[in-house]
């Protein structure tokens with residue numbers, strides 16, 4: 140009797156928490172497909188706001204996708220060898236390096252952006268190009284890539300596996316290609332999805348670094364809230380969700396898988 | 403292939419002298435076992451031969467007429483079975499075994515044919531397509547062996563290949579491994595800390611202690627003619643008869659024993675099977691324990707020497723615990739060995 144009461148209470152709390160989170164989201168999304176928000180749903184449903192978003196912000200969408208892709212490539216090129224090096228040479232120096240790479244996690248995005256502006260702001264060509272934002276994104280997402288790969292590599296006896304391959308005639312490069320990379324794959328996948336998701340959704344840092352000609356998806360969102368009709372901003376939110384939610388789900392799945400392997 | 407090591411030593415960066423200057427030769431087709439207690443430097447020696455560890459400067463390693471001392475591991479053409487097997491979890495059994503052949507750039511049909519042949523030899527055909535994680539310990543051990551020999555290495559190195567297995571499985575696989583190694587007709591070095599394993603598998607055993615090879619010979623030779631107290635104790639579990647040596651007699655707590663020769667400055671050892679319980683023996687001891695072992699009894703005796711003495715007794719009945727018995731040892735069965743400092 141008591142337990143069924145507690146259960147009902149639990150259910151109510153859970154449902155109201157969900158509602159608290161979901162209702163504003165649903166309202167916002169609904170607004171994006173409502174002909175006139177002030178007249179309400181009765182004014183009819185329409186996709187025209189979504190077309191408007193596309194007309195106005197297609198560039199932002201492509202820029203964000205491109206940035207995420209470039210960021211992924213950079214973090215892979217830097218992160219995979221870094222994680223490998225850290226995994227192969229455990230010790231206090233490696234721990235220190237790992238913490239150092241993770242530093243951007245602890246520093247607010249704004250501060251990171253400010254540091255970048257102070258350092259490179261005077262280099263006009265660089266400052267105004269998309270690669271400037273890319274540098275910020277790489278700095279911010281790199282620790283996620285490194286840690287994700289490191290967790291998987293750290294869980295296996297990499298040294299002995301490589302020695303096994305070496306006695307079979309594999310050169311250092313062949314060992315890396317045939318043994319290290321395939322076995323690190325769950326970590327690489329989880330790291331890659333995290334990097335892409337974070338890069339597409341990153342606002343703080345990007346907002347500081349962007350120029351009027353270089354707006355990413357979240358910066359565009361802020362812009363639309365500030366300067367467009369509410370319906371367009373809401374439609375934008377819808378577009379944002381459609382892009383980010385599947386990525387988020389894939390990321391959670393891959394991270395859970397990598398953690399299972401690393402344990 | 404013949405293997406020759408001269409003046410080979412290893413000092414780890416932290417200063418540990420894991421291997422002192424060592425000479426070792428292994429003849430073509432010979433199966434040599436490195437036997438010694440944990441931490442005596444067996445793995446270090448094996449890894450130096452494989453090229454996984456860089457020996458100290460004076461060392462030289464020869465494979466036939468090639469000086470391979472500075473040759474990197476991937477070009478030494480050695481097969482190695484690791485203690486943990488180190489099978490690649492990202493590859494099937496087949497791919498694991500074929501990996502060394504792939505590194506030799508053999509054609510695909512050639513690799514397939516060789517892998518199939520090795521799978522058959524090691525009776526692994528039913529598991530060819532399996533993932534490594536879907537194998538039992540014994541099967542993994544065989545895959546590790548198959549992977550090591552598939553590329554036809556010049557030398558096969560095995561580091562305690564049976565130690566990761568259950569005790570019950572170990573004995574069967576030990577005999578199986580002895581047969582397989584003979585079938586491969588390969589020069590092999592087999593590391594173990596288990597004397598039975600070494601005796602069962604090897605043509606020749608090199609006993610190691612504290613970073614050096616203290617004696618090497620056939621199992622019979624080591625058993626019958628140990629040259630040091632350590633070998634006598636480690637191979638065949640010889641017991642010390644601690645007492646006072648006076649010329650060619652040994653004075654023990656339980657009586658006086660004649661020695662085969664003048665034993666001044668020597669320590670006397672005896673094996674349990676040579677300690678006989680007889681009516682008119684010169685030693686007297688008290689029966690402490692009686693263990694029935696099927697074909698014989700193992701009897702623990704006190705009062706003869708400080709550390710206690712065991713006797714293998716093969717009569718139909720055994721003396722009762724607590725009774726006093728007479729014990730004899732043939733002078734020829736006593737081993738007189740120089741007392742050495744630092745022996746384990």
Ligand SMILES: Nc1ncnc2c1ncn2[C@@H]1O[C@H](COP(=O)(O)OP(=O)(O)O)[C@@H](O)[C@H]1O
Nearest residue numbers: 414416418420439440441442443444445446447
């Ligand atoms: N990488 C290393 N660094 C420092 N000391 C080591 C290292 N590897 C082994 N040793 C030491 O060298 C000695 C011999 O080790 P090892 O060859 O593994 O012995 P075994 O295989 O006979 O058990 C041991 O005292 C061990 O602690």
Ligand SMILES: [Mg+2]
Nearest residue numbers: 441444445446
């Ligand atoms: Mg060892």
